[in-house]
């Protein structure tokens with residue numbers, strides 16, 4: 107019935123909840139169908155799926171054949187965020203669909219939060235804050251914390267964000283900055299390890315800034331945690347699944363490592379009860395890139411990708427293969 111009107115504006119299916127993002131002019135240029143309850147009966151998709159030419163998605167939304175089958179004319183998937191670990195890249199490529207993400211605009215913001223979370227975790231700042239709020243300061247001083255200075259730090263995922271973290275850490279008196287990966291990067295002054303296990307034995311701070319997805323799932327297991335040692339600190343701003351959940355909980359509980367700072371979880375927004383019960387873990391609700399300025403820049407880049415695509419200029423920031 108409204109085909110005539112829709113023909114003027116490309117139809118965009120919005121799979122990601124963008125309420126947290128400053129939501130701008132996208133509605134002027136596109137016909138936006140807001141529908142992100144993929145598990146609910148999708149009469150709407152059966153009715154309108156064939157009209158959809160673009161999609162707005164988040165890394166947290168699984169996009170695979172189940173939904174793509176209902177969208178035969180989909181051309182472009184614009185992801186909010188740099189990570190796209192729940193996007194079935196093979197299914198997308200097979201159908202000739204272009205996927206975009208929002209790299210670069212969030213790099214420095216995530217790096218700031220990573221270093222902040224590291225210091226908060228080592229110096230036990232949230233615990234100290236709770237000490238005040240619970241009225242305990244007058245009764246007993248807050249116990250002394252460990253230090254960051256003098257530690258060897260290892261970064262897993264020395265990409266844009268990992269490098270921005272390393273750059274910041276050069277301003278702290280850590281004893282060494284290391285990274286691991288199959289290949290040594292020629293242009294960085296940090297110590298290279300081929301293998302995470304080898305690196306874990308050498309460091310006491312492990313920072314995770316690598317992509318999620320099947321290739322990195324469970325990379326940090328009980329063995330890696332044990333190698334970090336009882337002084338070990340782990341900070342994860344990547345994806346929850348990069349760490350084996352039960353191994354981490356056991357390591358924190360048994361003192362196999364000292365503490366963890368986590369901005370990401372295995373099944374967000376669920377936070378394991380076992381972690382909530384522990385005092386040596388600092389928990390953040392996936393806010394790495396969540397400043398007003400950076401979120402505005404992310405939505406801007408997402409929109410610009412859609413505009414560019416439908417104006418025939420190609421995607422601005424397609425995801426890497």
Ligand code: DGY
Nearest residue numbers: 165186187188189395
């Ligand atoms: C990202 O950029 O991948 C974040 O996790 C989502 O904002």
